[in-house]
Amino acid sequence: MRSQISNLKVSAPQFTFGSITLAVVTLACLYLHAQFAATAFAYLLVVLLFSLMGSLIASSALCVVAIVALAYYFAPPAFSLRIDDPQDLPVVVAFFIVSIIGTHLMGKVRQESQAAREAAAKLRISAADLEDREKRWQAIFEHNPAMYVMVDEAGTVLNTNTFGAAQLGYARSELIGHSILGVFLEEDRELARECIRACLEDIGQSRTWEARKVRNDGSVLWVRENAKAMLWADDRPIVLISCEDITERKRTEFALQRSEAHLAQAQELSNTGSFGWNVVTGEAFWSKETFRIFELDPQTVPSPDFVVERTHPDDRASVQEVIDRAMRDPKDFEHEYRLLLPDGSVKHIHARARATRTASGDIEFVGAATNVTAERQAEQKLRRSEAYLAEAQHLSHTGSWSWDVHGLDFVYRSAEVDRLFEFDPQETVSIETIRSRIHPDDLPGLQEVQRQAIELKEDRFEYDFRILLKDGGIRRIHSVAHIVVGNDGCVSELIGTHMDVTEQYAARERLENTLAALRESEQRFRDYAETASDWLWETGPDHQVTRLSEHTSTAGILATGLMGLLRWDIACDVEEEPEKWRQHRATLEAHLPFRDLVYRTVNRVGSPIYVRTSGKPFFDPNGKFLGYRGVSTDITAIIRADQAEQQLRKAQAELAHVTRVTTLGELTTSIAHEINQPLAAIISNADACLGWMGRETPDLSAARSSVEWIIEDAIRASEVIRRVRALAKKGEIEMVPLDINEVVRDVIVLVTRELVSHQVALRTELTAALPMILGDRIQLQQVIINLVMNGIEAMDAVRDRKRELLIQSSMDDMGHVQVAVTDWGVGIAENDADRVLEPFFTTKSSGLGMGLSICRSIVEAHGGRLSVVRKQEPGVTFQFALPLHEEIVS
Structure with missing residues (x-):
């Protein structure tokens, strides 16, 4: 209804004004006597013009009015609606058709124009609304307290919000256009790449992961990322990622x-x-x-x-x-x-x-x-070790004591102290009695050492002195002691040990005398070697000497006296070694070169000398044999040095034997314990056997078992004695194939008691199935014992940590068998590390400085090398490496 009223409002003015216009055009055409066709054209223009106003009804009415006016005024007869001229009828029909079609088309155009204007208005409104919405969402996107990133298929950042970029320390422009993987920690980039790829493979499916990102300043933050892939306007997939900072949560x-x-x-x-x-x-x-x-x-x-x-x-x-x-x-x-x-x-x-x-x-x-198992076991071991201590002191000739510095009396003295000083165990020993037993020359020094220890409160001190025995003999004592500070801060007691080192001093004197002779002999033959020289010679085709260089005088040979002589006329050992000279003459007759022929002759004063000579035949251009040319060397010094070296090796063997015997004295506690155990077991089993046999009906089976146990324990005791006798035996070096682990285990049996008495824990790391080496079992046992005993002594002063000794066997980088002994003792000073293996160098007040030097000589004689390794932590490692059996044989 509303639409019809609206159309009526448009049609009435259109028809009214159109009719008026047609009337004006009609009057004008009548006045101008216009032709029928011209008038029709004018009417058509008016109809089409007013059709633009939009009403089809009004336009149609105007078209009818125009046709009526055209037929009434301009088609003959005039002022009649009848058309008599047949030519005017097509014009009227054409006018009607054109006006109707034109009016319709003009209405369509106007409607479309109106629709276009309305659409444009709506589009402008929609654009403004869209722009407003975009601004609101852009504000939300920019200022949302979370990081939002839009990336393409390649992982390139298409867009990101300001907050997220600032969170990483970047501007938006620094991230857009770059790979998103660049802000991830390198270790997490593959994870991010895989997650983005998974999103692209499943469009619309959300995925969540946690990873680390690197800020612009290099700091790292943890993020929890939620991502989803979607299709863009051009069906191009993109991935939207939101990030949540979870660094604090991760840190927690x-x-x-x-x-x-x-x-x-x-x-x-x-x-x-x-x-x-x-x-x-x-x-x-x-x-x-x-x-x-x-x-x-x-x-x-x-x-x-x-x-x-x-x-x-x-x-x-x-x-x-x-x-x-x-x-x-x-x-x-x-x-x-x-x-x-x-x-x-x-x-x-x-x-x-x-x-x-x-x-x-x-x-x-x-x-x-x-x-607390270890503590309880340690308490049990402590109680057991107290029982061993008395026996150990007796076997090692070491006594313990405690001295009251105020009362000047023994608080405690062991039985071994009484034996060393020849005190009656029941008597009270006064300070005067003690001083009377000490050598007068040693008493002032001993008193001074004790006085300084008390005044300076030295934790540990050592000193040596001599005891005058009742029979006039002298006993040398090495004492180690430390102070005890009372509650008043003053020294109240001295606690220490006295060790009988008389035999060690005697051995040291013998060693010093032997080594002095060795050094003198070594220097003598070194001088011989340094003054030796070579000389040239030449013989003719008859092998007689034709030329000698002037260097013969350095060897004491007068060149003029040898001219024209044959070599076998010069030599003095032709009758002693006829085969050597027969082969040499055969070589000369065959005109073949010879090398390193050694013979004995005499110098110009008649002293025997040794000459090593080599020669080569020479010929003229025609191949005629002309004689020999060669060089000779006075090797008298070398021969005598070899002889001296044999004596040196013999002396070194004597020295090593003395050291072994000395070490056996130090190991008496261990040896006695290892022998006492099977002996005690033998006695016990023998008693048991007698008990089984003494029954009314003898239990022969049990008695047989007891006898078998007796045999086993006897064999075990015999094996210990065999090891001790082998160490004490003075014999030739016997190089045989050995398993180094067995050598180490033999040593452990001998030093077990020493480890217990010094409260040292032994740990072994022996590599199984090591290749065999070629060596002397006794000498290698001596090396390992010496290194173990050094390690034990190095930990005597340790109080603030566990005393532990580690023995390892392994293959080194050169493919050699290696044995290492590591202690956690006082270590070696940096200045002493290069000298510790030298003879007569020692850090012990009572040491000779020969133990490690002998060890090095033994190892080097086996083709190996002994070295010391200083550790960062306390202690030191001594290790030696030996070549394999196959290497020595080949």
């Missing part, structure tokens, strides 16, 4: 993980496990170390019943009593008990717990269980 997680790892590591290092026990619910919690101590699967649900089940039968009642008491009266408790593990081993556990109340009001015990 890492800190928690590190704290848990540190707690677990601390529990493992301290052998202490934690536990929790809710008395009301019965729930229990054990740490990983607690499960390890109880040797239970961590998947096991812990409970007090497991504790009782693993407890040693002798301790179960007390453990159950502690648990029952805790349930009745929830108070803190502490107790110690033993575990009996499935493999039969026993652990000592010290447990402490504190009663706490949970948030729900339940009583809960929180505590710790510590494995």
Whole structure:
């Protein structure tokens, strides 16, 4: 209805003004006497013009009015609606058709124009609205407190928000157009690449991952990224990524993980496990170390019943009593008990717990269980070692004592001290008695050493002195002592040991005399070698000497006296070695070169000398033999040096033997223990055998077993004696194939007691199936014993850490068999590292400085090398490498 009224409002003015216009055109055409066709054209223009106003009805009415006016006024007869002229009728029809079609077309054009204008208006409104929305979303995108990134298929950044770029320390322009992978930590780039690829393979599916990004300043932040791929307007896929900064969360997680790892590591290092026990619910919690101590699967649900089940039968009642008491009266408790593990081993556990109340009001015990097995075993060993000490002191001629510096009296002295000083064990020894037994020349020095130690509060000091024996003899003593400071800060006691080193001093004197002779002999033959020289010679075809160089005079040979002589006329050993000279003459007759012919002759004063000569035949251009030319060398010094070297080696063997014997004296405790054990077992088994035989019906089977055990223990004792005799025996070097691990194990048997007496823990790392070496078992045992004893002595002063000795065998980088002995002692000063292997160099006040030098000589005689390795931590490593058996043989 509203549309019809609107059309009527448009049609009425259009028809009115159009009719007026047609009237004006009609009057004008009548006045101008216009032709029928011209008038029709004018009417057509008016109709088409007013059709632009938009009403088809009005335009059609105007068309009818125009036709009527055209027929009435201009078609003959005039002023009649009849058309008599047949030519005017087509004009009228054409006018009507054109006007109707034109009016219709003009209306269509106007409608489309109107629609276009309306569409344009709507488009302008939509564009403004879209721009407004874009500004709002752009503001949200830019200022959202999260990083948003848009990347293409290649990972290139298409767009990013300002906040996200600033979070990484970049401007947006610095990121757009660059690969998104560039801001990821290098280790996480492959992860990011794979996640983006997965998004592109599954359009519309969200994916989340965590990775690390690198800020512009180089710092790293953790991000949690959520990404989704979508198709762009041109069906080109893009990936939208939102990033959340989770750095603080990650730091918290890492800190928690590190704290848990540190707690677990601390529990493992301290052998202490934690536990929790809710008395009301019965729930229990054990740490990983607690499960390890109880040797239970961590998947096991812990409970007090497991504790009782693993407890040693002798301790179960007390453990159950502690648990029952805790349930009745929830108070803190502490107790110690033993575990009996499935493999039969026993652990000592010290447990402490504190009663706490949970948030729900339940009583809960929180505590710790510590494995104190090592401490308890150490206490047992200490008590056992105290029993060994007295016997060890007697065997090693070492006595211990404690001296009251105020009362000037012994607080304690062992039986061995009484033996060394020839005191009556029952008598009270005064200071005057002690001084009367010390050599007068040594007494002032001994008193001064003790005085300085007391005044300067030196923790450790050593000194040597001599004891005058009742029979007039002298006993040399080496003493090691340290001070004891009382509560008042003053020195109250001196505690130390006296060791009888009389035999060592005698051995040192013999060694010094031997070495002095060796050095003199070595220097003499070195002078011979340095003054030796070569000379040239020439013989004719008859092998008579025709020319000698002037250098013969340096060897004491008069050249003029040798001219015209044959070589075998000059030599003095032709009758002694006829075969050598027969072969030499055959070589000369064959005109062949010869090399290194050695013979003996005499110089011009008649002294014998040794000559080494080599020659080559020479010929004329026609090949005629002309004689020999060659060179001769006076090797008298070399021959005599070889003889001296043999004497030196003999002396070194004597020296090594003396050192072995001295070492055996130091190892008497170990040797005695190793022999006493099987002897005690033999006695026990013999008693048992007599018991079995003494029954009314003798038990022959048990007696036979006892006899077999006696035989085994006798063989074991015999083997120890064999080893000791082998070390003490003075014999020739016997180079045989050896397994170095067996040599090490033989040494360990001999030094076990020394390790125990010095409280040194021995650890071995022997590589299995090492190749055989070629060597002398006794000499290599001496090397290893010396290195072990040095390591033990180096740790005597250690008080602040565990005394440990490590023996290792392995293959070195050169393919040689290597043995290393490592101690954790006082180490070697940097200035002494290069001199420690030299003869007579020692860091010990009582040492000769020959032990390591002898070891080096033995190792080098085996084709190996002895070296010292200084460590960063306390201690030092001595190691030697020996070639394989096959290398020496080949």
